[in-house]
Amino acid sequence: MPYSCPACGAESIITRHVGRNVGGVAGGVAGTASGVAGASSGASAGMAIGAVGGPVGIAIGGLAGALLGGLVGGVTGTVAGSKIGEKLDEEVLDDLECAECGHTFRSDDI
Numbered sequence: 001m002p003y004s005c006p007a008c009g010a011e012s013i014i015t016r017h018v019g020r021n022v023g024g025v026a027g028g029v030a031g032t033a034s035g036v037a038g039a040s041s042g043a044s045a046g047m048a049i050g051a052v053g054g055p056v057g058i059a060i061g062g063l064a065g066a067l068l069g070g071l072v073g074g075v076t077g078t079v080a081g082s083k084i085g086e087k088l089d090e091e092v093l094d095d096l097e098c099a100e101c102g103h104t105f106r107s108d109d110i
């Protein structure tokens with residue numbers, strides 16, 4: 001580790017990813033929600049086409065549309081949220097923590 005604690009001098013420094021983790025979760029939730037919402041319009045179009053194949057076609061078309069939309073939206077949102085959170089970690093939040101005394105600080109403060 002290149003860093004040492006500015007409070008106690010210990011070199012047991014942990015990298016914190018508060019912003020990245022929170023951002024990833026929040027982005028994933030928001031992305032899944034918007035993905036499912038966006039998929040519902042695609043699903044209704046798919047259901048109209050699937051109507052040719054009867055009730056089973058409608059059900060499969062609608063379910064596949066919602067699942068895909070939610071999945072894609074969730075992954076996209078998680079990646080985007082993590083990126084935003086990572087920026088927060090780098091530029092706003094304390095990104096390092098001392099394992100000895102619990103002091104948190106930023107890498108560019110040293």
Ligand SMILES: [Zn+2]
Pocket residue numbers: 005006007008009010098099100101102103
């Ligand atoms: Zn310390």
